Amino acid sequence: MALDSQKTDGFKQVGTRPDRPDGVDKVTGRARFGADMTAPGMLWGAIVRSPHAHARIVKIDTSKAEAMDGVKAVVTRADFSTSVAPARGMRGEMWNTLENVMAGETALYDGHAVAAVAATSALAARDAMKAIEVEYEVLPHVTDVDKAMAEDAPVIRADTAEASVPEGMHPNVVRYHESGHGDLGAGFAEADLVVEEHFVTEATHQGYIEPHACLATLGGDGKGELWCCTQGHWNVQKVCAALLDLETSQLRVTASEIGGGFGGKTTVFIEPVALALSRKANKPVKVVMTRSEVFRASGPTASTSMDIRIGMKKDGTITAASGVFRCQGGAFPGAPMEFTAMCAFAPYNLKNVSQIGYDVMTNRPKQAAYRAPGSPMAAFAVESVIDELCNKLDLDTIDTRLKNASKEGTQASFGPKWDRIGLVETLEAAKAHPHYSEPLKPGQGRGISCGFWFNHGGETAVSLALSEDGTAQLAVGTPDIGGSRASMAMMAAEELGIPYENVRCTVVDTASLGYNEISHGSRVTYASGLATIKAARDAVKKLCARAAAKWGIPEDAVKWEDGCAVPSGPNAGEHDPMPLAKITAKMGATGGPIVGHFEATPEGAGVSFATHIVDAEVDQETGKTSVSRYTVVQDAGKAIHPTYVEGQFQGGAAQGIGWALNEEYVYGDDGRLQNATFLDYRIPVASDLPMIDTVIVEVPNPGHPYGVRGVGETSICPPLAAIANAVSNAAGVRLTQLPMSPPRILRALGTHD
């Protein structure tokens, strides 16, 4: 059901492209990121990390480090909560987080934290860290998802599996998902062609440019202050309080400016450690990860092993589809296999479909969310098979997708019936785009893929305070990871009828608003945006009440128009419009400060679909790929600030290009990460990317006052498949493993073994 008050046109602010309010700070260096904060008497923390993929911690001797000049505190697991208990699957997530933040009895991956030290300088801390002696008993390890499921695999942690995991599976398989409908056997029997293929993707890192950093102060009285770069400071507050046995409200957390997150800053790594060091030293402690620590010990996404089977009639009708998705997410439960399974066939209206997911533990760092967690890999596998079917049956790839496309009312592959969705509109826009009809040059191949992401609502609180001069202070609790302060200010200005520049939007600390869920799930423009609109409407209601009192008429006889209170009709009497600033100038004497609020858990986040078109060239002699043209078409519901929507589209494509072509976690036989630097973890550089063209499709989300759908994550769902299809068509051979690095492409071409 559409909101009664939904507005989808006639906007004054929405759809324009003003400068972002944080822009000047960022280009002049005035913006303060995680590592930019200092405090009087501050110490520097450093974390000792396991060099082994799997090892029992026999003994930690901190005496030499503690005796060093400048060393003020050393902590180990003994300095954290003992009341957080392990539990199976995701029910044990708080304990999993604690175990990841500081190892207990066993180091579970190369880079796992085992102790930490605070000293008077960064160098002293580094020297002291080296003086901490850890005795390990090395255990057998496994880092590959398929090997971790095999009978002879070392058990990473017994009794972690949820009851849903089928009997007889290896204890490393800890969670299981199964969904679908129809009769697969009958469906495949109807097909003229069935294609079945195995796919593999490697773990990739979010690659944010700012390493994790924080400044923590915690006293013996249990009162603390924490400054950190995070996508969600209320979550940091809650988790740190639990891990250190604090009262939640006694820990105030402030989110710094953030140099990228992409899901990787939705959890805690160093923050509880800095707090524990600070409590022990009774001084502020700053911890800043090195890039190597970021790669080794913060969360990459899952690696996968997948089997896809799809049957199709000669006319392009899909008769049945099934997928098995094995995801490893490191030494803890949590690989997003249910999302992988659920997103896999979401674009298609299928009579017969089945998807099965396995969450598998290995000796790797605990996975963290990465932009539509799990969905890009699923699209890679499924959309590759769709492309192969189209090639073999000589069908147009967009027409075939349109023929099978999910629409409003279609039963989704994972159960629910779709509300109003915009997949068909993205396919039609892609088909009409000049890119799709541009002839390919020799050596080039073209790839198409659709992609899907759920999007999310989540707990949200916003407050909008008016100033005497008629300007507005908007307090939100969702860290700005994509230009959201601009879009929030635009929505507030739209409702209040004042200029965009008159609204200052601030991401406030945990003491200033109710709980705000993390900036994740592409929820910010949807949920904080909805809350901003509702808070502004709340303020408007109060403004109207002041005008009504002044005019001596009932409150409901006043309405808000173009930034002024006006009588709602002829019966309300003759009164000149009363501008916002005139009401606020007197508000102290007419009832006090005017503040609008909204607190809720909105549940109408509309899903988003996209279609990408990619042209790629492959050097047949070296296996090197270049992406020559790229077009993103995505449903944004309603683009508040089109430039930042386009930025999200382009960013997803850029990260997808890296993931598809060169990014991967490379492990040695010893289970150690081989490429924990940006030199050898090859994200694309600017010159690797073509200009990424964008088309914003707007099919309004019925669950948002202006029709907004989240856009941040869907943009990374199609690229892996679209690029793989382009490369496969250019190379003349199907690529089934990511990244499609030059050695893998030459192997696929049969150039060498």
Add this chain to the structure above:
Amino acid sequence: MQYHTPATFGDAVAIASGAEGVTRFLAGGTDVLVQLRSDLVEPDNLIDIKRVPGASDITKNPDGSWTLGVAATGAEMSEHAELGRDWPGLVEAMDLIGSTQVQGRATLTGNLCNGSPAADSVPAMFAAGVTVSVTGPDGMRQVPVEQIPAGPGKTNLAKGELISAVHVPARRAGGGDAYLRFIPRTEMDIAVVGCGVNLALNGDTITEARVALGAVAPTVVMVPDAAAAIVGTTLDDAALAKLSEAAAAACNPIDDKRGTIAFRTHVAGVLARRVARIAYDRAKG
């Protein structure tokens, strides 16, 4: 750690000769400072030689040869039009290293002494027939650049010895050089294979050739068989095929995160062909 800024190479040699523990020479610092910051090495003595007078000079000698100071940077080489006309391959190899910022610091000598088999400028120097002045406790000697690398991260320089100048031969008429590397990206990466070729022609026929490969063995290597495959030819398809085979045969690479043995060996052959064609076209003018 002691930081020294000697005024002469003699002083630098004296400090290095008498130093205990780990000594590092510092010019641009694009390797040494990175190693320090990433905690790979903490030298007891860091000897900064870029303040030695003339260390940044690029000089064309009366006989047409070139002398480059040990602190002359990649950016200074790229901006030197005449050097680029004589030795485009050497200059383009140096220019491939790192970012614009790194180019403002990085030096040929540092690239050589870092001892990486993947160093971009080194195959180009090998191919060009570059020699270096080695100054040490026993005085100065001039040695071919091929004699400097000893293995990954290692050189044949003895304790107290340093490189004090780089000598590039005169470019004779009918000559040309080129360098290409294979990386999976377009820049800011390290060579998976590198290849430098320097040729001299008489008419259309190659009379002299030097071919060097990087990142396919513990050090950059000269490949005389590859040179022999094209000398006396007009770089026809048969000669290119032989060149390719000889280049591949000279490879003794490793499997690592950057590339496999099979991939490096294959691509060495491909690159040798491509680089030879560029050098040949340049030589023809």
